[in-house]
Amino acid sequence: MRVLLVGGSGTIGREVAAALKAQGLDVVEVSRHTRPLSVDLAQPESIRAMYAALGRVDAVVSAAGEAKFAPLAQLGDGDFELSLRNKLMGQVNLVRFGLPNLNDGGSFTLTSGVLARSPMPGSAAISLVNAGLEGFTRAAALEAPRGIRVNVVSPPWVTETLRALKMPGEGLPAAQVARAYVRSVTGQETGAVIEP
């Protein structure tokens, strides 16, 4: 099974890559910095070009996407634009543009996050983006052709992130979050918001 993984170098992405490989899957990692294949989620043409060069895959997994965390009063027009172009439409476009590349019965797995449902001060743009991704996923799954499935993993706060940001709380280790991505790729669910 050949899997495209976008964002395989992030805190969660690294563990997703390891977990998919541990299942014996052939993982093609693509990010802004990989060569010869690269992708910038904020640029629709970059996504189209990646798919044109990629060929067929059985699954597309995204653990990528930027959105801006800042107090509501400080979030500017540009911060919302970045968040919508990158984490939101970047992942939506991975599905829209990638459908022809997927083998029958393949799957898309996107990433939202706990702030969709449990916001905190500073999360207005991210909560919007994460919830929007979940709404899109539920709908897109109804129309994906040829048995293709569409899910979104909604990670909780990750232990490694909390430690890096010196935030309180235990969180869930990224390696444990990664199991939700494996479940989406190898299981039968579709239209699901998977909470690790």
Place this chain on the structure above:
Amino acid sequence: MRVLLVGGSGTIGREVAAALKAQGLDVVEVSRHTRPLSVDLAQPESIRAMYAALGRVDAVVSAAGEAKFAPLAQLGDGDFELSLRNKLMGQVNLVRFGLPNLNDGGSFTLTSGVLARSPMPGSAAISLVNAGLEGFTRAAALEAPRGIRVNVVSPPWVTETLRALKMPGEGLPAAQVARAYVRSVTGQETGAVIEP
């Protein structure tokens, strides 16, 4: 109590206007076609200009916003852009730009819709937008200053709409949906997704 109502000429908006007036509230209706005050939700500068001319209000209610309904395979980049600029960011910007116009303890009431949670084929862009509005509302409510509340009404299918589109089902009459907006304006809730 002075209330700005954006989208007061739509199927739901007309009933919201009537219901707010029945409570004795002073309703200022603004849409693309009203004069001297008008607003185009898709244009941030239009929203800023409206607020500059409006003065203080106690509540902002939006029953407005376009988003594109079409099969996923036919939704183009422009359809997503329109949906994000208009129904999603238009209503988000009503909150962002309008905060200084609101009296202490005032409220914002936006409109999402049942497709956020219960999608159907053709609703990918609308489900994204509606769910995004709900995520934004939950987060923005945490940061609104001076006791200002932020809610979103998520209307089900409306009887009048189902009849106009010759769709099956009973739906809920718009006059009944309008009560949810009154509840948001006159009640104490904040950060709520109100289902009529």
